[in-house]
Amino acid sequence: MPKRSYNKTPMREQAPEVRQHNFKEVALGYNLQEGQLEASRCLQCKDAPCILHCPVMIDIPGFIKQIKEDDMEGARKVLNRYTNLPAICGRVCPQEKQCEMVCRLGQSKKFEPVAIGKLERLVADWSLEHPEESIEITHDKGKVAIIGSGPSGLTAAGDLAKLGYEVVVFEALQTAGGVLTYGIPEFRLPKQIVQKEIDQIVAQGVKIETDMVVGKTITMDEIMEDFDACYIGVGAGTPHFMGIPGTDLTGVYASSEYLTRINLMHGYEFPHYDTPLQPAKNVVVIGGGNVAMDSARSAKRLGAETVTVLYRRSQEELPARVEEYHHSVEEDIQYNWLTSPVEYIAGDHGQLVGVKCIRMKLGEPDESGRRRPLPIAGSEFVVPADTAIEAIGQGANRVMLDTFPELATNRWGYVQADENTCATSVPGIFAGGDIVTGAATVILAMGAGKIAAKEIDQYVQNKQVTTTV
Amino acid sequence: MFKITERTALTDNEYQIWLEAPRIATKAQPGQFIILRIDEQGERIPLTICEADASAGKLRIIFQVIGKSTAQLAQVKTGMSLLDVVGPLGKPTEIKNYGTVMLVGGGVGIAALFPIVKGLKQAGNRVITIIGAKSKNLLILQEECAKYSDELILVTDDGSLGRKGLVTEAMADVLQREPINQAWAIGPSIMMKFCTKVATQFNVPIYVSLNPIMVDGTGMCGGCRVTIGEKIKFACVDGPEFLGAEVDWDGFIQRMRQYHPEEVTAYQAYQVKQVH
Numbered sequence: 001m002p003k004r005s006y007n008k009t010p011m012r013e014q015a016p017e018v019r020q021h022n023f024k025e026v027a028l029g030y031n032l033q034e035g036q037l038e039a040s041r042c043l044q045c046k047d048a049p050c051i052l053h054c055p056v057m058i059d060i061p062g063f064i065k066q067i068k069e070d071d072m073e074g075a076r077k078v079l080n081r082y083t084n085l086p087a088i089c090g091r092v093c094p095q096e097k098q099c100e101m102v103c104r105l106g107q108s109k110k111f112e113p114v115a116i117g118k119l120e121r122l123v124a125d126w127s128l129e130h131p132e133e134s135i136e137i138t139h140d141k142g143k144v145a146i147i148g149s150g151p152s153g154l155t156a157a158g159d160l161a162k163l164g165y166e167v168v169v170f171e172a173l174q175t176a177g178g179v180l181t182y183g184i185p186e187f188r189l190p191k192q193i194v195q196k197e198i199d200q201i202v203a204q205g206v207k208i209e210t211d212m213v214v215g216k217t218i219t220m221d222e223i224m225e226d227f228d229a230c231y232i233g234v235g236a237g238t239p240h241f242m243g244i245p246g247t248d249l250t251g252v253y254a255s256s257e258y259l260t261r262i263n264l265m266h267g268y269e270f271p272h273y274d275t276p277l278q279p280a281k282n283v284v285v286i287g288g289g290n291v292a293m294d295s296a297r298s299a300k301r302l303g304a305e306t307v308t309v310l311y312r313r314s315q316e317e318l319p320a321r322v323e324e325y326h327h328s329v330e331e332d333i334q335y336n337w338l339t340s341p342v343e344y345i346a347g348d349h350g351q352l353v354g355v356k357c358i359r360m361k362l363g364e365p366d367e368s369g370r371r372r373p374l375p376i377a378g379s380e381f382v383v384p385a386d387t388a389i390e391a392i393g394q395g396a397n398r399v400m401l402d403t404f405p406e407l408a409t410n411r412w413g414y415v416q417a418d419e420n421t422c423a424t425s426v427p428g429i430f431a432g433g434d435i436v437t438g439a440a441t442v443i444l445a446m447g448a449g450k451i452a453a454k455e456i457d458q459y460v461q462n463k464q465v466t467t468t469v
Numbered sequence: 470m471f472k473i474t475e476r477t478a479l480t481d482n483e484y485q486i487w488l489e490a491p492r493i494a495t496k497a498q499p500g501q502f503i504i505l506r507i508d509e510q511g512e513r514i515p516l517t518i519c520e521a522d523a524s525a526g527k528l529r530i531i532f533q534v535i536g537k538s539t540a541q542l543a544q545v546k547t548g549m550s551l552l553d554v555v556g557p558l559g560k561p562t563e564i565k566n567y568g569t570v571m572l573v574g575g576g577v578g579i580a581a582l583f584p585i586v587k588g589l590k591q592a593g594n595r596v597i598t599i600i601g602a603k604s605k606n607l608l609i610l611q612e613e614c615a616k617y618s619d620e621l622i623l624v625t626d627d628g629s630l631g632r633k634g635l636v637t638e639a640m641a642d643v644l645q646r647e648p649i650n651q652a653w654a655i656g657p658s659i660m661m662k663f664c665t666k667v668a669t670q671f672n673v674p675i676y677v678s679l680n681p682i683m684v685d686g687t688g689m690c691g692g693c694r695v696t697i698g699e700k701i702k703f704a705c706v707d708g709p710e711f712l713g714a715e716v717d718w719d720g721f722i723q724r725m726r727q728y729h730p731e732e733v734t735a736y737q738a739y740q741v742k743q744v745h
Binding site: 211212213216250260270271278 | 552689726
């Protein structure tokens with residue numbers, strides 16, 4: 001047995017100078033040998049803290065042990081008990097803030113934590129290449145409607161189908177997946193992987209109806225008449241704009257539009273695909289989350305000469321995943337810390353030519369515990385830009401909610417749902433994911449989907465007992 | 470998949486399509502639109518629902534060929550299918566009895582105006598409709614508009630049919646002649662801008678239907694944002710109808726031209742492909 005390595009087994013990656021020009025996946029994944037080497041670093045803790053810090057409580061030491069013992073089939077079985085989207089979570093979860101944060105190995109000063117996410121990805125990718133024979137399940141326990149085919153809805157759908165329900169997912173866009181499809185770019189999460197994981201959920205008997213805008217194409221009344229229960233997982237997809245002067249200029253985008261044009265509509269393959277994007281030389285991205293990273297790195301791949309991220313706090317407070325930030329720096333993305341835009345400057349034809357910014361300093365901590373950024377008077381300067389992308393967050397989409405006033409929402413417009421049961425103010429209607437919490441992570445949305453599936457099962461069974469009596 | 474059941478050329482570059490979309494047909498109301506995508510490589514384009522036949526489960530769409538996607542759409546044949554049709558989207562027109570209403574349509578905008586003409590007539594309004602085009606052979610939906618209007622004024626740029634000149638001149642004459650409670654204008658942005666000017670001079674509230682660039686059409690991207698009364702609104706969910714007097718017309722018209730070079734590239738590439 002080789003000595004336990006201090007560091008994580010490195011994952012092969014595309015070189016920065018190559019990947020800057022393509023949308024192919026950056027991280028190439030472990031092979032079996034690398035995976036087994038990494039798996040052997042796990043201490044196999046009895047009361048594993050990593051499990052408690054996984055929102056869907058995967059038996060992490062369990063599947064890692066199977067990898068080490070060269071039993072990929074067994075590892076797959078362990079994962080499948082807890083998650084419906086392992087290839088996705090292995091790639092996009094912020095493991096450094098979840099399972100890997102509390103890994104006992106990583107608690108000792110010398111050692112990095114076990115690369116749990118990368119190992120999950122290894123098993124999931126192997127699993128997609130070695131599909132299981134589908135087991136015939138009869139779906140006669142009841143009918144459940146799922147609104148939204150993002151990570152939350154897909155998780156609930158998969159679990160309910162396994163429990164024996166007839167499940168129909170209603171999706172407004174042409175392709176299922178929610179943010180996995182239109183938001184997270186190909187170079188972080190290949191769409192083929194997303195499609196394969198969705199296909200596996202469909203193979204369990206889940207029906208996905210695309211082009212269905214609930215509230216418009218079909219009403220909540222119709223859904224409640226047809227189904228025993230319903231899960232709302234419509235996410236938080238409406239972009240916020242800062243509303244500074246010049247927001248109307250051409251060249252100013254919400255990250256939602258920019259990424260949708262690229263990821264969902266294949267704008268980077270124009271004119272082979274019909275949806276265009278404006279060519280850009282100097283791009284400014286506003287924000288410090290994963291969406292900002294995704295936008296900046298996409299702009300670089302589309303040929304921008306300079307891409308500058310403006311963040312109003314300092315590097316320390318950056319909410320994006322550390323790994324993605326490092327990737328972006330390797331790809332020559334520039335950062336202006338403690339900087340906030342105040343105005344978009346117009347050229348002769350209403351096009352963006354520059355972003356006027358102001359320097360910030362950090363004041364006292366605010367409600368979130370982070371130090372509040374304050375503008376420094378007289379520190380204005382201009383960054384030349386022909387494209388600006390605002391990635392400052394999203395809110396609740398009102399399209400469905402406005403047609404269903406019976407459903408209680410909070411003062412930010414999100415659906416009020418019990419954290420432990422996903423139950424809403426309307427019996428039989430459950431909700432979870434970003435439409436309840438506001439924009440959060442893929443894995444938290446999946447966690448809510450899992451809870452909802454269990455609660456919906458219980459609700460429908462109770463209802464049937466009551467009706468029979 | 471959404472099957473095309475009829476395709477007719479209305480003019481040299483305006484076409485009419487009936488397609489099967491039963492769910493949308495039962496829900497559609499005047500003022501609403503759909504987003505369609507022809508095939509896997511296609512873009513999502515918004516088009517107003519001209520008519521919905523709920524019992525047959527069909528929608529009538531009228532469009533003008535202005536670029537790649539509309540040129541491709543003009544080539545569809547009966548029996549072919551569109552990959553995606555989403556709707557009905559947008560807020561419906563507020564149909565009620567206002568008294569006397571004036572409806573102004575220009576070019577292919579007449580197709581978007583027609584369901585509102587019909588709705589307002591059925592709600593008991595006295596309906597004065599003004600429709601205009603460059604010349605006689607481009608003036609669509611004359612008979613349909615006549616059927617639901619108390620008065621129909623036809624206007625052509627070259628005087629080949631009806632009155633010669635611009636719809637705004639016909640508007641001014643009517644506004645001088647009698648009181649109008651509410652007006653609508655749908656057509657090219659420059660026309661809607663000037664219709665707003667005329668109606669405002671006579672203190673008549675006028676609604677316009679904006680047609681900015683859209684992607685998803687469900688409020689998820691903000692590509693269709695317009696400044697209305699100094700506030701940012703999304704035309705796909707807050708509109709497409711807004712009070713003309715509150716629209717920032719210059720900003721709106723600028724944003725419409727955002728992708729002009731790419732639109733030309735795509736159209737030319739398509740035309741070359743059609744020849745070979």
